Amino acid sequence: MAIYNKEIETAERHELEAIQSLALVRMVRKVYENVPLYKKKFDEVGVKPSDIKSVKDLHKLPFTYKSDFQENYPYGLFAEPLSNVVRIHATSGTTGRQTVVGYTKDDMEIWSECVARALTAAGGTKEDVIHISYGYGLFTGGLGAHAGAEKIGATVVPVSTGNTDRQIRLFQDFGSTILCCTPSYALYLGDAVQSKGIKKEDLKLKAGIFGAEPWTEKMRAEIEKRLGLKAYDIYGLSEIMGPGVSFDCECRCGLHVNEDHFIPEIIDPDTGEVLPYGEYGELVFTCISKQALPLVRYRTKDIACLNIEKCECGRTLVRMSKPKGRVDDMMIIRGVNVFPSQIEAVLLTFEDLAPHYLILLDRVNNLDTIEIQVEMSENLFHDEVRQLEALVKEIKRRIESAVGISAKITLVNPNTIPRSEGKAKRVIDNRKFD
Amino acid sequence: MIIKQLSVFVENKPGRLAEITRIIADAGCSLEALSIADTDNFGILRLIVDDYEKAYSALKANNVVASVKDVVSVKVPDVPGGFAGMLTTLSDNGVDVSYTYAFISKSGNDAQVVIRVADNNKTISILTEAGYKL
Numbered sequence: 107m108a109i110y111n112k113e114i115e116t117a118e119r120h121e122l123e124a125i126q127s128l129a130l131v132r133m134v135r136k137v138y139e140n141v142p143l144y145k146k147k148f149d150e151v152g153v154k155p156s157d158i159k160s161v162k163d164l165h166k167l168p169f170t171y172k173s174d175f176q177e178n179y180p181y182g183l184f185a186e187p188l189s190n191v192v193r194i195h196a197t198s199g200t201t202g203r204q205t206v207v208g209y210t211k212d213d214m215e216i217w218s219e220c221v222a223r224a225l226t227a228a229g230g231t232k233e234d235v236i237h238i239s240y241g242y243g244l245f246t247g248g249l250g251a252h253a254g255a256e257k258i259g260a261t262v263v264p265v266s267t268g269n270t271d272r273q274i275r276l277f278q279d280f281g282s283t284i285l286c287c288t289p290s291y292a293l294y295l296g297d298a299v300q301s302k303g304i305k306k307e308d309l310k311l312k313a314g315i316f317g318a319e320p321w322t323e324k325m326r327a328e329i330e331k332r333l334g335l336k337a338y339d340i341y342g343l344s345e346i347m348g349p350g351v352s353f354d355c356e357c358r359c360g361l362h363v364n365e366d367h368f369i370p371e372i373i374d375p376d377t378g379e380v381l382p383y384g385e386y387g388e389l390v391f392t393c394i395s396k397q398a399l400p401l402v403r404y405r406t407k408d409i410a411c412l413n414i415e416k417c418e419c420g421r422t423l424v425r426m427s428k429p430k431g432r433v434d435d436m437m438i439i440r441g442v443n444v445f446p447s448q449i450e451a452v453l454l455t456f457e458d459l460a461p462h463y464l465i466l467l468d469r470v471n472n473l474d475t476i477e478i479q480v481e482m483s484e485n486l487f488h489d490e491v492r493q494l495e496a497l498v499k500e501i502k503r504r505i506e507s508a509v510g511i512s513a514k515i516t517l518v519n520p521n522t523i524p525r526s527e528g529k530a531k532r533v534i535d536n537r538k539f540d
Numbered sequence: 541m542i543i544k545q546l547s548v549f550v551e552n553k554p555g556r557l558a559e560i561t562r563i564i565a566d567a568g569c570s571l572e573a574l575s576i577a578d579t580d581n582f583g584i585l586r587l588i589v590d591d592y593e594k595a596y597s598a599l600k601a602n603n604v605v606a607s608v609k610d611v612v613s614v615k616v617p618d619v620p621g622g623f624a625g626m627l628t629t630l631s632d633n634g635v636d637v638s639y640t641y642a643f644i645s646k647s648g649n650d651a652q653v654v655i656r657v658a659d660n661n662k663t664i665s666i667l668t669e670a671g672y673k674l
Contacts, residue, residue: 482549482582482605483605484605484607487547487605487606487607489547489584489586489607489609489656490584490639490656491577492638494549494579494582494584495581498581516581517549517551517581517582518551519549519551519603519605520603520605
């Protein structure tokens with residue numbers, strides 16, 4: 107499969123590090139001189155730009171947090187005058203203010219190239235009809251994918267979100283070959299295609315690039331099955347740039363980070379210590395090439411690990427795992443890191459189990475205890491104790507196999523676990539940490 | 541004969557059993573026989589009621605998980621050895637009993653025994669042949 111920028115994407119590690127070091131040194135001086143917040147942060151930890159001579163000094167630099175955006179709303183973190191900023195994007199801002207990001211003309215070029223790399227890795231060329239169903243607007247998804255698709259010279263169809271019937275009609279009429287949207291929407295489109303009686307073989311879709319939300323291998327298999335295309339992951343966040351920070355190659359065994367632009371690190375979320383390759387921790391990025399909003403060690407709150415091994419595809423760009431969860435979601439039970447999503451994945455393997463569960467954590471005799479409440483339903487109910495016990499035992503066994511800890515499984519009456527419109531509260535932690 | 545038994549999931553919480561029997565009573569149903577199997581985690585209440593459809597709807601409407609099962613009901617002489625004799629007949633014929641419970645019927649000198657088996661019809665023929673009244 108083709109590689110958009112062979113020189114960079116297959117560069118030797120030492121070449122990449124040299125590029126990074128040069129850019130980092132330049133960037134550090136720029137932010138110190140142009141962004142008051144960074145001058146303050148650097149001074150607080152006693153670091154001067156001249157102390158940073160290469161990427162090996164990265165760990166000396168202070169972190170940047172989401173709250174820094176909120177406290178410096180809207181343009182306080184920009185390192186360029188507004189007249190040089192040609193684009194503004196913002197996140198949806200579910201809690202409080204929107205996070206505002208800006209791009210210079212050169213930044214937009216960087217963005218296009220990063221997404222172009224992703225599209226090329228998925229087999230995209232100028233011969234493709236790229237159907238973009240990400241939202242166009244302040245959200246970085248639509249316009250980000252668009253820029254990359256235009257860059258590779260493809261035929262871009264800027265459909266944006268909504269009107270599922272029309273989306274499918276356009277698949278057929280316009281002959282879309284590559285689909286860009288969220289994985290949930292892809293599943294939804296797949297369902298709609300099926301219910302209209304359209305055979306996936308009659309569509310010209312060959313690949314899909316899905317991101318903007320976490321998705322599992324199981325979802326990938328579902329999407330591929332329903333739409334008859336090969337599904338690729340793409341990762342990004344507006345603060346760093348938007349989609350294209352990292353991307354799947356044909357191996358789909360980790361996302362290649364565009365590390366000539368974004369240096370990734372994995373840190374211990376509690377101590378800030380940088381963790382070695384292969385260990386899971388919080389993903390941190392340093393934007394070394396962007397001009398309008400270069401961020402120093404931005405803490406994403408996503409949990410992932412890095413793999414430095416050269417990939418089968420030929421790329422040497424470091425790979426990050428699919429984000430495993432959020433820092434705030436993670437529970438530590440008897441020293442083991444457990445995510446509610448892991449528990450949910452296990453419960454979903456039981457066909458008749460409702461997707462409502464509650465995790466109760468407590469501490470008894472100085473030992474963490476975990477109880478998982480699961481709702482009983484008529485489909486699950488067996489008249490014989492032996493069978494219900496076997497179900498409880500099997501749930502317990504699969505959980506232990508998946509997360510490594512032994513949990514108490516309690517069957518409760520249906521409709522007793524609180525439902526919610528938004529993100530459900532799945533964990534009640536009654537442990538008191540002195 | 542084959543009768544309908546209501547099996548009810550009982551969450552392991554104080555008052556649940558009282559609540560369930562109250563729901564059935566409020567629906568105007570009368571309990572004829574019952575048995576409860578308990579474990580660490582939950583209980584399964586088995587009931588014979590006069591109107592199982594009414595009871596089942598009332599339970600469902602109250603968020604209680606229940607199911608209806610066909611079980612075998614057989615009359616057993618109300619004398620020492622009556623029950624053991626019937627069970628021996630079953631085991632001699634290779635019939636496994638998953639669970640069983642008995643109740644004294646208002647008429648006659650027999651006890652009514654409910655048994656849960658894998659093959660209801662086969663069990664009925666075995667018992668009929670052995671002279672039991674169903």
